[in-house]
Amino acid sequence: MSTAVITVNAGSNSLRLDLVEVTDGREPQVHDSHHTGSSPTGEESLGAFDSFIDRHGADAACLGHRLVHGGELIQRPREVDENVPAQLRAAEPLAPQHVPAARQLVERARDAYPALRQIVCPDTAFHTTMPEQARAEPLPRRWRSQVRRFGFHGLSYAWALQRAAKLLDRPAERLNTVIAHLSGGCSVCAVRDGRSVDTTMGFTPHGGITMSRRSGDLDPGTLFWLLRNSGESLDEVEQALGRESGLLGLSDGLSNDTRDLVAAAERGDAAAGYAIDVFCRRTASGIASMATNLQTLDALVLTGDIGWNQPEVRSGICERLGLLGIPSRLSGNRDDDGFVGRVDGRPPVIVIEPREELQMAIECHRALVGR
Numbered sequence: 001m002s003t004a005v006i007t008v009n010a011g012s013n014s015l016r017l018d019l020v021e022v023t024d025g026r027e028p029q030v031h032d033s034h035h036t037g038s039s040p041t042g043e044e045s046l047g048a049f050d051s052f053i054d055r056h057g058a059d060a061a062c063l064g065h066r067l068v069h070g071g072e073l074i075q076r077p078r079e080v081d082e083n084v085p086a087q088l089r090a091a092e093p094l095a096p097q098h099v100p101a102a103r104q105l106v107e108r109a110r111d112a113y114p115a116l117r118q119i120v121c122p123d124t125a126f127h128t129t130m131p132e133q134a135r136a137e138p139l140p141r142r143w144r145s146q147v148r149r150f151g152f153h154g155l156s157y158a159w160a161l162q163r164a165a166k167l168l169d170r171p172a173e174r175l176n177t178v179i180a181h182l183s184g185g186c187s188v189c190a191v192r193d194g195r196s197v198d199t200t201m202g203f204t205p206h207g208g209i210t211m212s213r214r215s216g217d218l219d220p221g222t223l224f225w226l227l228r229n230s231g232e233s234l235d236e237v238e239q240a241l242g243r244e245s246g247l248l249g250l251s252d253g254l255s256n257d258t259r260d261l262v263a264a265a266e267r268g269d270a271a272a273g274y275a276i277d278v279f280c281r282r283t284a285s286g287i288a289s290m291a292t293n294l295q296t297l298d299a300l301v302l303t304g305d306i307g308w309n310q311p312e313v314r315s316g317i318c319e320r321l322g323l324l325g326i327p328s329r330l331s332g333n334r335d336d337d338g339f340v341g342r343v344d345g346r347p348p349v350i351v352i353e354p355r356e357e358l359q360m361a362i363e364c365h366r367a368l369v370g371r
């Protein structure tokens with residue numbers, strides 16, 4: 001049984017479109033891809049979206065959308081019906097850089113191609129296995145039912161987990177691992193017996209470890225201080241923490257991309273070196289904190305664009321994790337998923353290429369065939 005899926009990944013800075021074929025018992029195959037380097041609802045991306053569907057819509061069983069935040073209402077892959085747009089609207093305030101774009105694309109496809117089925121695949125679904133204590137924020141009861149930890153990057157984690165299980169030759173259900181997804185957005189997840197039990201990014205995509213443009217966790221007093229004393233409005237503060245912080249802010253505006261920062265640091269640029277250092281330190285701290293959820297660590301798994309293709313950052317992270325037994329001498333980039341650090345008797349370090357589109361297509365296939 002085989003299903004062709006057009007996958008749509010509306011990121012904060014780009015739109016990725018892929019045509020993926022999923023066949024039972026085989027690796028999913030990508031037949032066509034298009035990646036825009038601009039806003040997913042800008043003119044370029046919308047044009048690319050329409051022409052991709054024009055080209056492939058007739059062959060595809062459905063459109064599969066990555067949904068960064070499903071809120072309380074969408075917690076597993078779900079076929080778009082007349083209720084879904086309103087449910088997406090309800091989730092928008094929880095991820096305003098991501099969900100509005102996904103909703104606009106869902107509505108655009110519904111209006112232009114009413115016969116094409118659509119499925120939204122929430123990133124938050126992977127974390128519905130987190131225990132109540134990991135979901136809780138230490139707040140008064142009146143807020144706790146709404147302000148709780150959801151977790152993100154679930155499509156990436158689900159893919160990386162299956163790949164790591166194959167490489168370790170163990171069933172995923174028996175794996176105890178920490179996975180770091182390091183890309184535009186960054187987070188770390190603790191996986192016990194193949195299930196998410198904790199993660200660093202909780203209520204919204206602003207939280208957790210330092211990201212390419214987002215600050216990640218701050219002392220909450222920082223927000224009050226900024227709002228009272230910075231002279232900037234709430235919207236300006238939100239914009240600065242969401243788009244001008246992280247690697248970009250730490251490098252004084254030089255770049256949000258570790259490839260530029262590593263090159264600049266090698267040329268002696270102090271701000272670039274400093275940004276990379278803070279990033280590695282915060283990521284290592286997130287990994288160590290997630291490891292407290294586990295009794296044993298079968299592997300440290302690194303994924304996302306940075307985890308996959310930035311060896312200097314991988315080394316900067318792993319050299320801080322000696323206490324967990326993580327090897328500090330790592331090999332460079334690989335062409336395929338596999339080991340970059342392996343010392344007998346210690347948890348190996350594995351890199352996995354991020355393939356959210358393949359995971360999305362697999363989830364759509366399962367939803368359509370009723371599994």
Ligand SMILES: Nc1ncnc2c1ncn2[C@@H]1O[C@H](COP(=O)(O)OP(=O)(O)O)[C@@H](O)[C@H]1O
Nearest residue numbers: 011012013014183184185256257258259305306
């Ligand atoms: N080493 C790297 N390789 C690729 N992208 C990187 C790297 N370091 C930082 N980035 C940033 O990550 C972003 C890609 O992450 P992604 O989450 O896919 O983007 P989006 O926010 O559009 O979803 C790019 O905008 C890029 O600037």
Ligand SMILES: CC(=O)OP(=O)(O)O
Nearest residue numbers: 011012152184185205
């Ligand atoms: C949730 C999140 O951070 O997503 P992205 O990495 O696509 O920005």
Ligand SMILES: [Mg+2]
Nearest residue numbers: 011012183184
């Ligand atoms: Mg992304």
